[in-house]
Amino acid sequence: MKIINVVGAAILKDNKILVSKRKEDKILGNLWEFPGGKVEIGETPQMALKREIREEFHDEVIIGNQIGEAVNFTYQFGTVNLTVFFARLKSNNLDLTVHSKVKWSIKEDLIKFNWAQADKPVVDALLKIDLQKVFFNENG
Numbered sequence: 001m002k003i004i005n006v007v008g009a010a011i012l013k014d015n016k017i018l019v020s021k022r023k024e025d026k027i028l029g030n031l032w033e034f035p036g037g038k039v040e041i042g043e044t045p046q047m048a049l050k051r052e053i054r055e056e057f058h059d060e061v062i063i064g065n066q067i068g069e070a071v072n073f074t075y076q077f078g079t080v081n082l083t084v085f086f087a088r089l090k091s092n093n094l095d096l097t098v099h100s101k102v103k104w105s106i107k108e109d110l111i112k113f114n115w116a117q118a119d120k121p122v123v124d125a126l127l128k129i130d131l132q133k134v135f136f137n138e139n140g
């Protein structure tokens with residue numbers, strides 16, 4: 001079965017995490033996810049994530065550490081290999097070009113969103129991390 005390599009960003013601001021809702025007419029429509037997308041040939045995960053955030057929100061980000069392990073989840077259309085990284089915004093447009101909505105959520109509320117299946121183990125891993133201790137290298 002086809003493996004689709006996907007990267008996502010848990011963008012942090014003021015101890016909140018940005019969560020985004022997929023448009024109704026897309027695969028996994030109306031489900032919540034970490035913004036990001038497919039890694040293209042020749043890209044590192046970090047390069048792909050910066051490109052996707054630029055395309056999706058017209059924003060620049062600093063990428064931090066990976067959250068937990070990469071997750072493999074098999075949907076009807078293929079197996080998604082999802083890797084999620086912490087990120088911080090360097091700009092603040094958050095233009096909605098591919099999502100129907102975004103929300104800033106406190107950690108405790110993350111479980112209330114209707115997540116894409118692949119994201120659930122990542123959310124569990126995130127819940128165990130103290131967000132106050134997440135570090136960003138300004139060159140990241």
Ligand SMILES: Nc1nc2c([nH]c(=O)n2[C@H]2C[C@H](O)[C@@H](COP(=O)(O)OP(=O)(O)OP(=O)(O)O)O2)c(=O)[nH]1
Pocket residue numbers: 004006007008026027028032033034035036037038080082116117118119
């Ligand atoms: N961006 C993102 N995609 C996720 C997450 N969880 C998850 O299962 N996915 C799936 C949804 C899609 O099948 C795939 C990511 O593809 P995508 O968002 O770049 O693209 P898409 O299939 O919606 O649309 P397209 O680029 O093919 O036009 O991974 C997540 O947290 N973030």
